[in-house]
Amino acid sequence: MVSPLHLLLTNDDGVDAPGLLALIDRLRPLCELTVVAPRQQRSASGLAITLHRSVPVLRLPSCDGVAIYACDGTPADCSAIGLYALVDRPVDLVISGINDGPNMGEDVLHSGTVGAAIEARVSGAAAAAISVLRPRDGGPTRFDAAAEVAVRLVRAWQAGFRMPEDVILNINVPARPFDELAGASVVAQGRRAYGAEVRVEPGEDGTANYWVYGPAADVDDSLDTDVGAVRAGMVAITPITYRLTSDRHLGGLRQSSLARLLEH
Template identity: 40%
Template sequence: MHILVTNDDGILAPGIRALSAALSRLGDVTIVAPDRERSATGHAITVHSPLRVKHITGLPATAAYAVNGTPADCVKLALEGLKIEKPDLVVSGVNRGPNLGTDVLYSGTVSAAIEAALLGLPAIAVSLADFRETDYEDAADFAAQIAARWQHRRLPPDTLLNVNWPRERARGVKITFLGQRRYENIFDLRTDPWGREYYWLGGAAINDETPESDVWAVENGYASVTPIHFDLTNYRLISEVESWKIGLE
């Protein structure tokens, strides 16, 4: 089994090291990850500047490459630029902090997995619901357990799972749907040493803990596994909008 590993916290982050070590027990691991922190970059790709690649040693992988781009760049480049051996699976993480509900629209971790699915490969995004400098091994081992089960399933190539591990040891596993997770969006107005104003975005998460959602599961101590896809079509509204008889005047 060949597994491509990436993340959005950077190639030297402890989460990707733990994940690669766990997945190495299943087969060969190739790491292609950002050379620095790239959290909350969503599905951005680099089109107005060059991508540069550096070979990295000392990581638990067959080969490792740092890229000065986004997580989606890393997956694209690995598969269509570096042309590594085609992986059987792409795993992104382990992210520092959860990716729940509407977080998936901002997350570089999840977007890397979505990019793999767009390119026809099964993928897993893995996040730990903890922002402390903490132990990633349990979340990494859980991801490896899912990857091992994957070998024995005939799943569509664009199968995509969003996995979130709770802050403490999981009390069980829930197969969930995406919940609602918003933020206060507090823009703190500050002044730099040259007297120029700037804004710093902060604010706590506001969770809608609908039962059996991913947000609810993690808040209640469960590991959450959410099958997701990249089709944003609102099928419920197609007939309604058709009834508007929109045409060319």
């Protein structure tokens, strides 16, 4: 008898986030699930891991046979602790999400959702991050379309799809019902720049409290990027990697003065 797929689910919005609950609800009938998620909101944690202290983990009451753990650490901690210490059999796929808000362009550098997926991939597990855009009218975020995308990904996995060894799938879903999506497109990472704004407030004992924020601006929204595809109503699937070497610049820089930096 073939064992069902075993998925590890995590996120950066917290263990009780609606996006994670939607994911559990849709994937539970398809495969075995283990959930390890932050105890509280940990957005924009990137790939941070906890050092110099222990990470408390609380096992919550199971939900229809799903083991759920609340981790007082970062999203990347959740992936590592889940994969190395909490699962009782190998994990076939890690899904991080569903994030409440996009992770496109430069977002991936800060995203705890993407960071958890990258940590899983570094730890030897296949991984995907799934995010959904918020409605333009300010209404509540809908997770049903993104949850259906997750179902389609799992079914593709059951049918034999596999990712290259160092690739993480970063998936962004428009804020619209599933039957109104304009398809899916495998695209490159676009550009989203954030205006750097800093607000300061006086604190106690002579301290000053700084708030760093700024609105996003889509710099590269061509149709072959995540930003452009989502704007056109498509699900954007972007293969990203944790290998950060700029291969196309290696040859030129080897011939530059950098290669002779220590010569007299």
